Amino acid sequence: MESRIEDYTEIIPGTISTGKLHGYLLGSVAPRPIAFASTIDAEGNPNLAPFSFFNCFGSNPPILIFSPARRVRDNTLKHTLENCIATREVVINMVNYAMVEQMSLASCEYSKGTNEFIKAGFTPLPSKKVKPFRVKESPVQMECLVKDIIETGTEGGAGNLIICEIIAMHIKNEVLDENGFIDPKKIDHVARLGSDWYCRVNGDAIFEVEKPVKKTGIGFDHIPEPIRLSSVLTGNDLGKLGNTETLPTKDQIAEFVNGEGKSLFHENTTEEEIHTVAANFLKQNSVEKAWMMLLYFYQNNS
DSSP: OEEEETTEEEEOTTSSOHHHHHHHHHHHSOSBOOEEEEEEOTTOOEEEEEESSEEEEEETTEEEEEOOOOOTTTOOOOHHHHHHHHHOEEEEEOOBGGGHHHHHHHTSOOOTTOOHHHHHTOOEEOOSSSSSOEETTOSEEEEEEEEEEEEOOSSTTOOEEEEEEEEEEEEOGGGBOTTSSBOHHHHOBEEEOSTTOEEEOOGGGOOOOOOTTSSOOOOGGGSOHHHHTOSSSOHHHHHHHHTOSSOOOHHHHHHHHTTTTGGGOOTTOOHHHHHHHHHHHHHTTOHHHHHHHHHHHHHSOO
């Protein structure tokens, strides 16, 4: 059942079709990384298929979990799941933009025993510790042992959590930065959205948010009310201000106002103008300068 209450459409699982609920979930829980899973069946036939119910769940031991759900239309099992049950091995290959169309082709419902490496034009690489092949075109390939498989239900749409432990990882040098870590601008990830939609993790889609792990921000509740209720500053702007550990001192504010900030003030400077200037500083991640602008204005207009 769907009902519109105020500004929300309310969805109650079990009162709408599984297919429709599935669509809402895929549109809501996004973007999702893609596990391009390479397996073999009991007879040694390769299989390759993508799954976006997937993520990393620990580094010691290094654990990945992906979920080949039971097919909604006929409640049958995916070949990848059957292979993981039979062999307890899988290679998880990460997907980037250069291979996304081929990856999508591999998701076709081919008959059991079909080699998707051939169908989708991928190059199989022998793994070092498991039998399934790696995908040469993938920027990161992770050889895994299947530690456990957890059924979440027995009806169409139910998940099957395949818990994998990484025993070997292969990263292309071309996606590493000067410090030997993966550069998000080089790896060019793609992620899954709802329906036929994907997103490319590159260009303006990549941005940094400072992790508050080495300091404790003052929080929203310590931002003066006129700033907190600003019609100019956004929630993200206020989040940056609230992530400040200590506010500038009066001496620091005075030095800024008599120097770099001198041209930013005039006799009739309005609150909206100050908030706009502060917002521009925040866009440049100059949080301290934004605070100095705001604090100086309210110190002299209280």
